[in-house]
Amino acid sequence: MTARTFRARVAPLALTTVLLGGVAMATAQPAAAAKAKPSNYYLKFDKNQSDPTKSRLHLMKKGAKGKADTSVKSWRAGSGNGSKDACRSNAGWLPNGSYDIEFRSTSYDGSAIKGYVIKLKDKYCAGNKTKRTDLFIHSEMTSKGGQGSKNGNDSPWRWDGDRDYKSLGCIKLKPTDIKDLFSQANSKGWPKTLKVVS
Template identity: 45%
Template sequence: MAIRHRIAPLAAVLALAGGLTATAAAPATAAPPASGKTTEAAAAGGTYLSFDKNQSDPGDSRLSLMKSVPDARDTVLATYRAGSGDGGPDGKNECATSQGWLPNGTYQVLAHDAHYNGGDQGVNGKVIHVQDKVCENGRTTRAELFVHSEMWPEGSQADPQPGKDSPYRWEGADDYRSLGCIKLSPADITHLFTQAGRHGWPTELKVVS
């Protein structure tokens, strides 16, 4: 039976510079790093993630799992609809803390976790944790950055609450909005985890315009 209780908040709750949760209704809280390790065996698989920003609709961007092919064009293993940024006036400003989408560039994948517990109102469930990144102004660091969805740590969905947006339940297109992190639907992040397990866990995330 799925666990549906509220998650106890962490002892120390801090506002994030990057963005952990899905919507303005669910403010971000500080969270520990994901627990899984990117192993040497995974690195040998030659896979990476590529996030392609949609300038006309950030919530309809694309995240792809790619395989590097020496002396040839890289292979697309899977592609998913994804979002980054809150969709507001500063949603495409990579230096807008907790509002803008991720800065362009290459990020190291730090870890992955299928049952991450980020605390009350935080990121939970399947996550991929990537390194912090200084944005284009050279001063602002976007931190606590994840590829994630909306679910409980064990992967289930919260019960529907009419008129309320839950950070633990995927309710529609608005859930692609984030405070900076890359958001996928629960079905898509589950598929991504399956494909990464099959082809090798990605060691990098490349964010491009």
Template identity: 50%
Template sequence: MGIRHRIVPLAAALALTGGLAATEAAPALAAHPASGPSARPAAAGGTYLYFNKNQSNPSNSRLYLMKSIPNAKDKVLAKYRAGSGNGGRNAKNECASMQGWLPNGSYRVLEHTKRHDGGRQGINGYAIHVQDKFCKDGRTKRDGLFVHSEMNVNGTQGAQQSGRDNPYRWDGVQDYYSLGCIKLTPDHIMNLFAKAGRYGWPKALKVVS
């Protein structure tokens, strides 16, 4: 699930300013990172999303848009600061529903839309829906998983609210907190959609730590 649930304040940090150039070298684990039938997240020449968890600060993790290159390291098409987990003591517990970050592994991308309507206190606007996944205990299923931001259904920002947070407005680095989804700033998720439209929409998400 995506709306962040604040537990502890987050120290101020600088977000990345946008997607990086397509010629940037791939992250170390992104070149066909594991073996087995489900490990390869994209066919040769295809694109995929790659989420690299930051163990020291889950809200300062990285999401990559990758291109699979035959017989070579995969190429980074874009890179963004991203968060997952609610910032509390269970933020790194993949089996803690509504608290911890996503379980490691490969996910199918189910759909993407610029006008997701999550209803009251839901995920709105630009959103990428990925499949449910059981965590490492084999019993707890994490569901309602998205890559998303904080915005209105039409992609605009909600009004600033004095003394309280608006779940439809990006108010600062604390908004990287989530209930398990991957969170990006509004500018970054719009940039991701633009680049995915240009290079081809990813059909998979790979999560590693």
């Protein structure tokens, strides 16, 4: 192996290493979860045409050969701000279709979303090919999974009621429900995909 080849193979690993107090520690890579063994489970978001905030998110188990898939458990969930236009970024509910799950976290610390999250791959809507980005399944909580203090009429880090099922296009569950989803998936097997259906 030449020195150049060795450097080319080692360099990507070096990029994932962080020095903490003089000790090298590899950082966790979200993509690693995608290489795990196939899952017998997936998520399904079933849109409610009469009220997008009263849709359902299901943890589904794939049926054995010739058998139908079954819903293990489901939770009320919303997507979008009430608009059914899947091509309206930051407003409409998610486009129908299949989504890869990129990663999950119980301590996500984004600028607009925190706590328990499931990150979905970007998706083009069918109508005008708008690319929908920054898509998550999430709730309203702090980065540690708790509830923030009440701040006026509506706090982004606190679940204040049914109006919080509305989002900028993501899928939202109340805090106890997303924690239950994580608990169910941890015990049965983590999904690799989400299906969005009408």
